[in-house]
Amino acid sequence: MIRKLLKYSVSAAVLATMIQATPTFASPVESSVTKGQIDATKGQINDFETKIQQLDNRISLAMEKSQTLNDQIKTQQGKIKESKVEIEKAKKDLDSHKKVYSERLKSIQLEGKQSIVTYAELLLSSNDISEFLNRFTAISQIMESDTDLLKGLNEKEQVLIDAEQKLHNEFDKLKKSQDELASEQKKIEEDKNEVEKELADANNKLQNQQDQLAQQEAERQAQLARQQAQQQILLSQQRSQQQSSVNNASKSTPSAKVPNITNxxxxxxxxxxxxxxxxxxxxxxxxxxxxxxxxxxxxxxxxxxxxxxxxxxxxxxxxxxxxxxxxxxxxxxxxxxxxxxxxxxxxxxxxxxxxxxxxxxxxxxxxxxxxxxxxxxxxx
Incomplete structure (x- = not known):
């Protein structure tokens, strides 16, 4: 028992002497890169990633808005197509009415007479006052009908032209909104590319800092290894005893209970x-x-x-x-x-x-x- 106690006492004394002889263990080697600098770079990276996520979200919202705008444009194109069909039909009706009126005037002119002269001759050839009044009423109605027809057709033609122009104006507004949205999305993507470049630079900076810190740590560990060469046996023994204590402690420590999770x-x-x-x-x-x-x-x-x-x-x-x-x-x-x-x-x-x-x-x-x-x- 005395020998064992003496053995541990000598070992402890040797170990204490060696630790006192190697004061570099207590103070780390000064380095040009610190953990604080690395943490600062990680903070910059986190800020850049946050900006990218925000820009990605804006792009997603712009895409959703773009889809809605595309649907509106398709609907407007359908309306324009339908309106053009109606306009073409109305123009054909207008041309047809003009053709009928033109043929009537042409028929009168082929007889070498003007319409007013012809109507006058028709009135003067009446046999009595009753026939004159009937013919006058009929001719007045024909002339009024022709005038109203031409006036109505011209007005209808102008209404169709205005309607077509209105449809095209609305379509142009939608296209302008689409172009503005595309320009906005392009600007967002340009901003995002710039942030991604800054993020890549920050990641490269972090990698360089980590590499430099790892190199510094390797040099420090190598220096410690050289200083500890003579006490390796005693340190190994100490580690074994510490590990044994940890194992015993872990065996005696009850495992943590996993809380019940709803669903x-x-x-x-x-x-x-x-x-x-x-x-x-x-x-x-x-x-x-x-x-x-x-x-x-x-x-x-x-x-x-x-x-x-x-x-x-x-x-x-x-x-x-x-x-x-x-x-x-x-x-x-x-x-x-x-x-x-x-x-x-x-x-x-x-x-x-x-x-x-x-x-x-x-x-x-x-x-x-x-x-x-x-x-x-x-x-x-």
């Missing part, structure tokens, strides 16, 4: 279904496994348990019971923005799954409640 089967189905589509590319307006946008992904996944969510994230934000982002449970929807411009599904363990933005794919990401505006519990 556990539905939650499991939602999470399992969502994970099936990891790696599916982000596509504007995408609602199928060939490509998803953020709200298209969540609505598709929730349909696996028979729940139909609204199409866009800002409407999904109003479904179910709104809760704090810090109180989420697996299966809850989590949102950024008010109204929301991005949505994902919390899957537990401090993680959520989502379709981030263009150029990315469906993936699992760390969940930070402070980065989200609200959450919604659809399953109760």
């Amino acid at each position: 556990a089967d539905a939650v499991s189905t939602i999470i399992a279904t969502a994970k099936q589509y990891l790696g599916v590319p982000y596509v504007w307006g995408g609602t199928t496994p060939s490509g998803f946008d953020c709200s298209g992904f969540t609505s598709y996944v929730y349909r696996s348990v028979g729940i139909n969510l609204p199409r866009v994230s800002r409407d999904q934000q109003n479904v179910g019971t709104r809760i704090s982002p810090s109180q989420v449970q697996p299966g809850d929807l989590v949102f950024r923005g008010s109204p929301a411009y991005h949505v994902g599904i919390y899957i537990g363990g401090g993680q959520y799954i989502h379709a981030p933005q263009t150029g990315d794919v469906v993936k699992i990401a760390p969940y930070n409640p402070s980065a989200f505006t609200s959450a919604a519990r659809v399953l109760h």
Whole structure:
């Protein structure tokens, strides 16, 4: 027993002497890249990703508006087509009436007479006053009818021309709105491309910083390894004793109980279904496994348990019971923005799954409640 105690005492003394002889263990090697700098770069990346998600949401809304405008244009084109048919028919009727009137005048002229002279001769050839009055009434009616007919036909022709012009003006307005929307969407995409470039630069900067920090850490570890060469045996023994203590402690520590989750089967189905589509590319307006946008992904996944969510994230934000982002449970929807411009599904363990933005794919990401505006519990 005394020998064993002496052995441990000598070992402890040697270990203490060696630790005192290597003070560099207590102070890290000074580096040119710090964790704070890396965290700052990660913050910039998060800001750029947020901007991209907002721009993606604007593009999706613009696409929806564009579809509505296209439907209106198609409807207007149909009306123009129908109006042109009516206009052509009316013009044919007008030409026909003009032709009849022209033939009547031509017939009178072929006899070498003017219509007024002919009507006068017809009146003068009356045998009595009664016949004169009858002929005068008939001729007056014919002349009045001809005048009214020509006047009506001319007015109808002008009305048709005005109607056709009005239809074309309305169509031109719709086309102008469509062009303005296309210009706006192009500007959004240009802004998004610029942010994506900044995001790529920030990612490259982060990678360089991480590589440099890793190199610095490797150099520090190499220096520590050289300084610890002489005490490796004692340190190994100490680690073994510590590991043994940890193992014993873990065996004696009861395992944590998993809390019961409401609608556990539905939650499991939602999470399992969502994970099936990891790696599916982000596509504007995408609602199928060939490509998803953020709200298209969540609505598709929730349909696996028979729940139909609204199409866009800002409407999904109003479904179910709104809760704090810090109180989420697996299966809850989590949102950024008010109204929301991005949505994902919390899957537990401090993680959520989502379709981030263009150029990315469906993936699992760390969940930070402070980065989200609200959450919604659809399953109760």
